[in-house]
Amino acid sequence: MSSPAATYDLGKLHGGLRLPSNKMESTATPLQTIPVPDQLILPIAQHVGEPAHPIVGIGEKVLKGQLLAESYGSISAPIHAPSSGTVVAIEPWPVSRRQGDKAPCIIIECDGEDRALPAAEETVPFNTIEPDSLLRKILQGGIVGLGGAVFPTGQKLMQAATMPLEYLILNGVECEPYISCDDILMREQAAEVLGGAQILMHALGLNKCYVVIESDKPEAISAIGESMATLDDDRITLKQVPTIYPSGGEDQLVQLVTNREVPTGGLPTDVGCVVQNVGTCAAIWRWIVEGEPLISRVTTVTGPGLTTPMNITARIGTTVADVIAFAGGYTEHAKQLIIGGPLCGKSVTTDRVPLVKATNCILVLDETAGTAEERPCIRCGECALVCPIQLLPQQLFWYACSDNEARLRSYGLTDCIECGCCDLVCPSHIPLTASFRNAKARIQELADEKARAERARRRFESRNERLEIEKLARESELAQQKEDARNAGPAAIEEILKRQREKQDQDRES
Numbered sequence: 001m002s003s004p005a006a007t008y009d010l011g012k013l014h015g016g017l018r019l020p021s022n023k024m025e026s027t028a029t030p031l032q033t034i035p036v037p038d039q040l041i042l043p044i045a046q047h048v049g050e051p052a053h054p055i056v057g058i059g060e061k062v063l064k065g066q067l068l069a070e071s072y073g074s075i076s077a078p079i080h081a082p083s084s085g086t087v088v089a090i091e092p093w094p095v096s097r098r099q100g101d102k103a104p105c106i107i108i109e110c111d112g113e114d115r116a117l118p119a120a121e122e123t124v125p126f127n128t129i130e131p132d133s134l135l136r137k138i139l140q141g142g143i144v145g146l147g148g149a150v151f152p153t154g155q156k157l158m159q160a161a162t163m164p165l166e167y168l169i170l171n172g173v174e175c176e177p178y179i180s181c182d183d184i185l186m187r188e189q190a191a192e193v194l195g196g197a198q199i200l201m202h203a204l205g206l207n208k209c210y211v212v213i214e215s216d217k218p219e220a221i222s223a224i225g226e227s228m229a230t231l232d233d234d235r236i237t238l239k240q241v242p243t244i245y246p247s248g249g250e251d252q253l254v255q256l257v258t259n260r261e262v263p264t265g266g267l268p269t270d271v272g273c274v275v276q277n278v279g280t281c282a283a284i285w286r287w288i289v290e291g292e293p294l295i296s297r298v299t300t301v302t303g304p305g306l307t308t309p310m311n312i313t314a315r316i317g318t319t320v321a322d323v324i325a326f327a328g329g330y331t332e333h334a335k336q337l338i339i340g341g342p343l344c345g346k347s348v349t350t351d352r353v354p355l356v357k358a359t360n361c362i363l364v365l366d367e368t369a370g371t372a373e374e375r376p377c378i379r380c381g382e383c384a385l386v387c388p389i390q391l392l393p394q395q396l397f398w399y400a401c402s403d404n405e406a407r408l409r410s411y412g413l414t415d416c417i418e419c420g421c422c423d424l425v426c427p428s429h430i431p432l433t434a435s436f437r438n439a440k441a442r443i444q445e446l447a448d449e450k451a452r453a454e455r456a457r458r459r460f461e462s463r464n465e466r467l468e469i470e471k472l473a474r475e476s477e478l479a480q481q482k483e484d485a486r487n488a489g490p491a492a493i494e495e496i497l498k499r500q501r502e503k504q505d506q507d508r509e510s
């Protein structure tokens with residue numbers, strides 16, 4: 001069967017860079033599956049929002065797919081057991097969120113049997129489920145945005161369902177160098193990706209879906225095209241886009257394929273679009289059709305400091321050390337370990353950190369990744385030319401150095417997507433993106449502190465209000481008793497006085 005022709009897109013994107021892809025090495029071999037390790041380390045905060053709350057105890061035996069920690073608060077996601085075994089600890093463990101961070105993790109000693117929890121209910125065709133029920137079901141699967149954003153998918157879709165929508169956009173644009181997990185996933189699991197798209201269209205009542213892939217991924221384009229031909233669903237269209245970093249950002253992608261501009265501080269839903277990563281779609285399909293929550297993911301393990309670059313499917317909670325060992329280990333020139341890509345990833349100093357839902361890439365660089373000396377800004381303006389958000393990075397850097405929050409806000413710091421384009425072109429090697437990341441964290445900390453102080457102030461005022469009400473009630477009761485005494489005879493007065501004396505005695509004792 002021939003694959004449908006893809007349209008070549010379209011749209012305008014400001015700035016961005018054409019970068020060497022460095023993806024050939026990791027896509028030279030098919031997707032590999034790592035065996036279940038002896039131990040799984042599961043952070044309870046693997047998503048944007050509140051950490052999940054553990055509901056298992058130490059020593060408890062668990063089965064694959066069993067709920068370990070339930071979502072908590074309005075934005076959160078549950079965590080499920082990636083294999084069967086025993087919970088041996090719930091304790092802080094190094095994670096890759098921030099350098100040197102430890103975070104609470106549920107640690108499972110695997111029993112090697114990989115026994116799954118029996119299905120709680122019979123699987124029914126997704127299109128027989130009411131859209132609202134489908135959205136609620138997606139919430140329970142622990143699914144988060146696997147493109148790196150890790151926003152809980154159920155909550156994102158619930159929010160989207162309240163808006164007038166037109167397009168579902170499947171993000172197969174994997175523009176950061178070295179990362180190829182979505183490319184391999186589309187090549188090998190195209191039917192699952194498109195199945196997930198159909199589930200989403202049913203849940204959101206949509207009938208237009210774009211699958212967007214960069215033109216330098218012919219194998220993925222062909223696999224998705226063939227799967228579309230088999231599916232014969234004319235609501236789904238394949239779109240190719242040029243390979244320009246960072247066209248895979250949600251707002252950039254919307255602009256690229258629909259020519260609609262997401263307003264500053266807004267969401268794609270403001271312009272009628274919902275964007276989902278292709279890996280997230282496949283995860284939705286596995287949960288709704290096969291009943292398997294998000295307990296594994298495809299990750300790229302690559303870089304010049306690694307013996308055998310490849311893409312792997314690994315259980316969430318497998319340590320990076322186990323993944324590196326599976327990929328043949330470090331070369332003797334390995335120098336730097338990064339979780340994520342070279343531009344948006346985070347450098348870590350230990351491979352004891354676990355692979356989590358957000359881990360799209362494990363990158364090992366060698367000594368050729370030199371560090372250039374930082375020099376003063378020469379006001380060349382290159383950084384502004386490449387910024388996809390049309391910010392002025394040199395100005396932002398100036399205000400970040402002086403901690404000028406008001407100026408940082410007015411110059412659009414919160415819109416910065418931390419893509420790193422400005423760093424790449426800066427002839428003075430100024431760490432612009434790191435300074436923006438730190439400034440955002442500082443502003444967030446101040447906002448959190450302000451919110452905490454506001455909550456404390458409200459608690460204090462409520463307490464004072466309550467005490468005042470109690471005081472007024474007591475005064476009113478006393479006044480009533482005096483009034484009763486004036487109107488009563490001697491025996492009644494004696495009775496009232498007696499009651500008052502008893503009450504005073506009780507108050508003294510308490």
Ligand code: SF4
Nearest residue numbers: 377378380381383426
């Ligand atoms: S690219 Fe670097 S040197 Fe040039 S204006 Fe921007 S910060 Fe300054």
Ligand code: SF4
Nearest residue numbers: 387416417419420422
């Ligand atoms: S990191 Fe921020 S300021 Fe720099 S180019 Fe990207 S979006 Fe613009």
